[in-house]
Amino acid sequence: MEKVKLANGLEFSRIIHGQMRILDWKMNSQELLAFIEQIMELGIDTFDNADIYGNYTCEGLVGDALALKPELRKQMTIVTKCGINILSNKFPQKKIQYYDYRAEYIIQEAENSLRNLRTDYLDVLLLHRPSDILNPHEVAEAFGKLRREGKVRYFGVSNFLSHDVSALQAYLDEKLVTNQIEISPYRIIHFENGNMNYCVEKNLKPMAYCPIADGRLAKPTDEKSERIVKVLHEIAEELGVPETDSVIYAWLLKHPSVIMPINGSGKIERIRRSVEAMKLDLTVEQWSRIFVASRGVALP
Numbered sequence: 001m002e003k004v005k006l007a008n009g010l011e012f013s014r015i016i017h018g019q020m021r022i023l024d025w026k027m028n029s030q031e032l033l034a035f036i037e038q039i040m041e042l043g044i045d046t047f048d049n050a051d052i053y054g055n056y057t058c059e060g061l062v063g064d065a066l067a068l069k070p071e072l073r074k075q076m077t078i079v080t081k082c083g084i085n086i087l088s089n090k091f092p093q094k095k096i097q098y099y100d101y102r103a104e105y106i107i108q109e110a111e112n113s114l115r116n117l118r119t120d121y122l123d124v125l126l127l128h129r130p131s132d133i134l135n136p137h138e139v140a141e142a143f144g145k146l147r148r149e150g151k152v153r154y155f156g157v158s159n160f161l162s163h164d165v166s167a168l169q170a171y172l173d174e175k176l177v178t179n180q181i182e183i184s185p186y187r188i189i190h191f192e193n194g195n196m197n198y199c200v201e202k203n204l205k206p207m208a209y210c211p212i213a214d215g216r217l218a219k220p221t222d223e224k225s226e227r228i229v230k231v232l233h234e235i236a237e238e239l240g241v242p243e244t245d246s247v248i249y250a251w252l253l254k255h256p257s258v259i260m261p262i263n264g265s266g267k268i269e270r271i272r273r274s275v276e277a278m279k280l281d282l283t284v285e286q287w288s289r290i291f292v293a294s295r296g297v298a299l300p
Helices: 029-041 058-066 070-075 103-117 136-148 162-169 195-202 223-239 244-253 268-279 284-295
Strands: 003-007 010-013 016-018 046-048 077-082 122-127 152-158 179-182 207-209 260-263
Touching: 010 077, 029 058, 029 070, 029 268, 058 070, 058 103, 077 103, 103 122, 103 136, 136 152, 136 162, 152 162, 162 195, 179 195, 223 244, 223 284, 244 260, 244 268, 244 284, 260 268
Parallel strands: 016 046, 016 260, 046 077, 077 122, 122 152, 152 179, 179 207, 207 260
Antiparallel strands: 003 010
16 A cells, blocks of 8 residues: 655555444444454555544544554554534534634544544544634644644644635644545536645645545436546546446546545445555546546636
């Protein structure tokens, strides 16, 4: 498995496994542990989570599984996120969903994640979404405290635009290591708003969630997805691969920003196909055909 260096002492596997939908997999702790080990046998050692996933339960489920084999933690790179307060029956006092980046809240959620995941440290903590009330002084204070105490090794962001990253980075002593954003042949907004160019310029290697566009590129739901899937099938046939998801991952891996796709499947065969996609090399024309299918109009 190719490794991507994000900072001194930090590498991600090129393919990342996402754990947002653990509840859907209906695995007990032993089954989840076995599944994680299968994923790691494929060379994937980086796992993505968040405090809110599964109505604040997914981190704990991973922690319960790792408690059965604590030595596995040292072989893993764990990424989690904080900042979003969702409407939840666990917090009935909340009237709306909102984002909280006060220093005390970031620290609180990081410490909750440590307890849930049953680990002494997080490899990377991401701010989950940008906020109009984010105070970079408070974020810097929280990051500094968590790093000094050895609770979080590195920090990054998620769903941030280039100006959001730049504004926060100006107040931090250490470089943000990644921006986790939605990228797929269906979702190309970050190519159009300059975010991908910014990643290349700053060597900020992006994590890509929803590479299959929440299933739209498996089962098309509209004219756009139908258009893209038609091209994906054509290119899959040209490359001699049976499934279009391999082409999707190859399309993401082709980009010079060094996109790190997040595969959130609970099925090992689908995860294996994303790993095997690393062997595929799309031509520039094939990559562009997919991009144009998403745009719906030819390049100028």
